[in-house]
Amino acid sequence: VARCAVLTNDLQYDLVNKNDERRAAVAAFTPQMQRFLAEMRTLGVPVVHLQLINLEDDPHAERYDGWLPATKGSEGARIVAEFLAEGDTVVEKNKDSGFYETELHDRLQELGVDTVIITGMQTQICVQTTAADAFFRGYKVIVPPDAVVSARPEDQARALEWLGSYCATVMPTAELASAIAQDSLPEFSVVPIP
């Protein structure tokens, strides 16, 4: 029986409001994401929000017009209320991958998780790197294309193609919920490089 967990990425006030492009993309994705999270909670699947906290002394952290978003303890770093529910877990991260020097792997191991459903923003950065990292650590990785978001659709399409080629099963939320309920998740097989 698969032991799943949903990981969300960067659904935080500062980050979803970076610019109009991103705001619009997140607004369009929010209803379906809320439905999916509610369904997962009903099925007893734990929801873990990966919260990007930018460090002041990190020269590689992205600045918005000279200011550093999502700093520790700031309002802008909080998980957007529409995606958060009682019983969810928040894990702090400081880099793109949710596993990079975080407690995520330990928390998932404690929960007995072997399959991660990776969601959130943006598909071509944090979703992609967290998926690769999870795959390298031996997790089965599922990415629902309707539970990830990018400011630009072409970035999302490219990232989903990459994910499906290298490390993840790309599966819409409706099929995924049904597969979890029936314990019939598909296996991902790596296509060897010729």
Next chain:
Amino acid sequence: MTGGVIQLDHGTGGGMSQELIAELIAPRLGAVHSGRMEDSAVLELGVSRIAVTTDSFVVDPIFFGNGDIGKLAVCGTVNDLAVSGATPRYLTLSLVLEEGFPIADLERVLDSVREAATAARVEVVAGDTKVVRAGEVDKLFINTAGVGVCEREVELGVEQVVPGDAVIVTGWLGNHSIHILSLREGLGFEERVLSDCAPLDGLVWNVLEEYAPQVHCMRDITRGGLGTVLNELAAGAGVSIQIEERRLPIQHETAMAADMLGVNPLYLANEGNVCLCVAQEAATEILELVRWHPYGRAAQVVGAVRERGGRAWGSSPVTMVRADGVEAAVELLYGAELPRLC
């Protein structure tokens, strides 16, 4: 002298400078340091030809999964000498330190210099230490010079490359760059893809010891990657070079990361990888010898040198037969968007 941080006075040439050198740098370098604290080192070389090189190291971050800027400085310098057919003997080591740099980190770097120099059998014969104000450099930059002795009568060089030569690459392509990029951004590849930073003097020595007449040219594949090296060889020798994508030693995870980042492993920097042009008839045996060495396990014959004639004017002299069978140009890049990888 332990703990604390580097202060501007450590670089003024006064008492604190002397203390830093005498109580920290020289003891940390141990036996590989033979500097006499004079204005210059006077060396007995006993040969008529020497090889000299110089390099600067500004990698960010300075500590990475399986190395650091100290190891990189020694290996980078040693490898440049080795591919010239010289036996690396002596290094200089100049440190430009940022005020506030932790002395414990300097000790780690010096330990790496010592270990890498011991492995490559080179001595640090001269050095310099400067300290600049916070923000004027990022933590630590290193400059080296290297001296090697040319003990063998070998003719190596781009002018020796001839049509028919086989092109051998001794290690995975792009791993150093992907490792560093992944560390900078926390991409999740840093534990699966390690830097190839290594001293290759032993590997090169083995090859030249057995096959010197058949080896025509060697190049350290650093910044610009294999694509740049091949273009330089083709231009310098007036030949064309064709490689095969299927033969390129590219680790699966490196291909994944490169594909994700939109970069081409052909142009990524390496720090322990040599490209050899060798006589076709000896290629298989040389490949076997390279693979016997721990740093040459992934070696491959990746292509061959051909006559330039017949190619359209202005077309790339380097091409790659892709996995789908189509021959595509391997262009010379005029810039790179990936700074501070070495």
